[in-house]
Amino acid sequence: MKISEKIAARSPDSPPFFTFEFFPPKTDQGFENLLSRIGRLNTLNPLAVSITWGAGGSTRGRSIELAGLTQAEYNVDTILHLTCTNMEEGSIDSALHDAKTRGIQNILALRGDSPRGDEYWIPTDPRFNHAIDLVKHIRSKPEFSDFCVGVAAYPDGHPESETDEEGELEYLKQKVDAGAEFIFTQLFYDVDGFLNWQKKVKAKGIQVPIIPGIMPIQTYASFLRLTKLCGTKVPHSVMSDLVPIRHDDQKVKDYGVELAIKMIHRLTTEGKVPGVHFCTLNLEKSVQRVIEGLGWASGQKLANRLIAETPGTIIHPSTPVSELVITPHSATDTAKNQLAATASIESEAGKGELNNAATWDDFPNGRFGDFKSPAYGDPNPWGSSQISRNQVLSQWGNPTTSDDLTSIFLRYLNSKLPTTPFSPQPLSPESLMIFQHLEKLTRHSWWTVGSQPAVNGAESTNEVVGWGPKGGYVYQKCFVEFFVEESDVESIEKKVRDEGGGWVDYFAGNLKGDFKTNTSEGGRDAVTWGVFPGQEIAQSTIIEKESFLAWKDEAFGIWAEWGSFYPPESPQRRLLDAVREKRWLVTIIHHDFQDSSALWKFLFEGDHPLVA
Numbered sequence: 001m002k003i004s005e006k007i008a009a010r011s012p013d014s015p016p017f018f019t020f021e022f023f024p025p026k027t028d029q030g031f032e033n034l035l036s037r038i039g040r041l042n043t044l045n046p047l048a049v050s051i052t053w054g055a056g057g058s059t060r061g062r063s064i065e066l067a068g069l070t071q072a073e074y075n076v077d078t079i080l081h082l083t084c085t086n087m088e089e090g091s092i093d094s095a096l097h098d099a100k101t102r103g104i105q106n107i108l109a110l111r112g113d114s115p116r117g118d119e120y121w122i123p124t125d126p127r128f129n130h131a132i133d134l135v136k137h138i139r140s141k142p143e144f145s146d147f148c149v150g151v152a153a154y155p156d157g158h159p160e161s162e163t164d165e166e167g168e169l170e171y172l173k174q175k176v177d178a179g180a181e182f183i184f185t186q187l188f189y190d191v192d193g194f195l196n197w198q199k200k201v202k203a204k205g206i207q208v209p210i211i212p213g214i215m216p217i218q219t220y221a222s223f224l225r226l227t228k229l230c231g232t233k234v235p236h237s238v239m240s241d242l243v244p245i246r247h248d249d250q251k252v253k254d255y256g257v258e259l260a261i262k263m264i265h266r267l268t269t270e271g272k273v274p275g276v277h278f279c280t281l282n283l284e285k286s287v288q289r290v291i292e293g294l295g296w297a298s299g300q301k302l303a304n305r306l307i308a309e310t311p312g313t314i315i316h317p318s319t320p321v322s323e324l325v326i327t328p329h330s331a332t333d334t335a336k337n338q339l340a341a342t343a344s345i346e347s348e349a350g351k352g353e354l355n356n357a358a359t360w361d362d363f364p365n366g367r368f369g370d371f372k373s374p375a376y377g378d379p380n381p382w383g384s385s386q387i388s389r390n391q392v393l394s395q396w397g398n399p400t401t402s403d404d405l406t407s408i409f410l411r412y413l414n415s416k417l418p419t420t421p422f423s424p425q426p427l428s429p430e431s432l433m434i435f436q437h438l439e440k441l442t443r444h445s446w447w448t449v450g451s452q453p454a455v456n457g458a459e460s461t462n463e464v465v466g467w468g469p470k471g472g473y474v475y476q477k478c479f480v481e482f483f484v485e486e487s488d489v490e491s492i493e494k495k496v497r498d499e500g501g502g503w504v505d506y507f508a509g510n511l512k513g514d515f516k517t518n519t520s521e522g523g524r525d526a527v528t529w530g531v532f533p534g535q536e537i538a539q540s541t542i543i544e545k546e547s548f549l550a551w552k553d554e555a556f557g558i559w560a561e562w563g564s565f566y567p568p569e570s571p572q573r574r575l576l577d578a579v580r581e582k583r584w585l586v587t588i589i590h591h592d593f594q595d596s597s598a599l600w601k602f603l604f605e606g607d608h609p610l611v612a
Contacts (some may be wrong), residue, residue: 001077002148003048003106004181007209007274015296016268017047017275019079019211022070022282024051024062026550031062035069037284043076050079050108050184060095068102078104079150083112092128092137096144102169108150108184109134109175132175139179150173150182155197156190156233165197169204174307176206183208184277187215187226187502189259190233191266198271212267215279216286217256220246247461249468249576257286261293325459392565395419398527400571402445405579410445421562422449422555429464430445430474438480444611446482449555449586452527452541454478454596460530467540472532477544478599479527481587489516491610496588499606503598507548508586511556517545525589545591552585 005399010017020041025031033292038049051067051146053059063080080099084092099107111131128134131151138144157165172183182204194212201210217223220242227234245251267273278287291297394570395417399405411417413435419427431438433453441448455465455477467474485491489508496504497517505525508516519525528541563576574611590599603610 001105002181003077003079003150004148004209006047006077007182010274016264016273017145018044018296019048019050019275019277020287021050021052021213021277021279022066024066026554027546029478029546033281034066035073038070039074041280041287042076044288044297046076046078048079050081050277053081053083053110053112060091064098064102067099067104071103077106077426079106079108080104081108081110082134083110084131084134085112085492086226092134093141093321096138096147100144100146106147106148106150106403108152109138110152111182112212112407118560120350126574132178133170135175135178135180148181149179151180151183152186153183153201154186154231155188155194155212156186156231158231165200169200172201173204173206176208181208183210185210185213186230186232187213187279188232189238189263190235191263191271193233194267195271198273209274211275211277212271213277213279213283214260214264214272214290216253216260216290217242218253218283219249219279220252220364221253222281223252223256228424234297247463247466248469249467253286257289257293258363260286260290264290264294283328299328351387389565391419392562396562397422398566398576402575402579405447405575406442406445406562409442410439413442413448420449421558433464434478434480434600438532440604441480441482441611446484446488446611448480448482449585451480452476452478454593454598456594456596460532468530468538469532471537472530472535474530475528475593476541477525477527477589477591478596479587479589480599480603481585483579483583484586485582485586486510488585488610491608492552492586492588493518495602495606495608495610499602499608504602505589505591506586507543509549509552510582510584511580514584515545515549517548519545521545543587548587555585556580 007017020038022034022038025034034480042049045595049070051070053061053063056287067078067080068258070076082092082095085516095108109131111129111134127137128566133588135149135151138147151172154168155289158168176183185194196211215226217236223242226232240253241259242252245255264276267276278290280287288297370583396408399408408417411421412423413425413427427435430453431451434451440452445555453465455474457473457475458465460468460474461470462474465474465476492506492508493516498505500518505523506517507519522544524542524544526539528543529537543550550554559580563573563580565577588599588603590602592598604612
């Protein structure tokens, strides 16, 4: 059913609705486990779910497959995100036909990646430069007349906009006039700012439903990354609340739930919004808790109505309503406790997993989390790019030689550059613990893009390496990853075989799909774990073949994106393309976490030092 029709059919006294947003996981097992997660969340009775679309159609196949499955298997109306810039000619119509075949009636029309530079950028399909082009295209085709089309809006301002707020409002009005029937907003945390923006939108004559985007804070690091990526304004009060608890993941998550509940209460009472759109990041517990905290869970509504309407119901006055209601959250916890006593029962993720399927990725950990997790990966909301043209030219300039690239990575290590294409944040204090070793590798033209020091039982409250609840201890194996020439891979392979002594594992891959490792098939390296009071051991960072290959594909994609900012056949483009085609990505792990220098001794010492 069309979302616009479902909203219009709601009675004035209907409670607010909610929708869920998911992104296609990068691994097959993550994809399968996401389907189970969507099934559990679907019991909360969302108005619809939406499926994101990777920049330039990079997740096209998985996005359409996932949207089709949610539509068919769970009988929930599905909104397929669709970006239009940098898409191959004809692929828009193909995607729309695929969506229609799968019974999908709702499209969120987005621009996606911005042009790299007008002086040389040529649209892949000249019909599509902006979201309004996609809206007009869908409305102009009789075969697509059944689609309900929505568009995006940005209460805090579009991060790449070159116009003022009035210009953005005018553009939003044009998208609605072109045929958009609903509006999803980008995530925000400034409710006052949204309410002021909402008044201006209505004053502009825009009458279609405006559905605010809500993203419960999951971890402090992901909050900082996503708000920066989306250009989100963060109220001072939120930051002042978060900073003191930033190292306690559970407290941050609890605060995120409480904040979302407060925001939504204001939005639905003061702003009179008809519903909200949850950006889930493919996680479920926080969203469940928010919905239950608002009293919107289906089980709560039913129980409260039965209590009110059933004559002769005897309930002790002191009995909390929460004890009378079975919510998805409480049901999950009950099931978890029961299953814990039955070791032979196999969860959806596989027998012997450390955590229950609903909660095992409660604390997302970026690209080296568990590859089976639905939340595995590094999603960019709404098909956006993490790199801007201004950032490329102002920070990384015009590299034309390998030495120029070495200089960029060295300047980053020495805090003279705030970012690289592979590191969107300044060098972390944790990396400073192994700075001299990273610098030595980089000077050797082994460009480091990821690493962590060895840690043997640091307190979970440690300012540099701590994470998780208080009273715990955290551990890390040292690893480093870098880009090298093929001949260097052969040297690494030989040294691991001759001098590794079983303590060293490596993974290496290139753009063509060649792959090397000394690990056994199915081998998994837990390189970060924590021990906390009253909890199972938590493995927050795991490196294995599947996660490495997923990251490898993304990493070589970053080289391609970096190169796309320079004109074709320019020295800069030729250099970056050559690096992408010839270099290998390598990850090396040393298992002796009790010796903080073990990995570096292996790399720099011994019979055949890899780096002098």
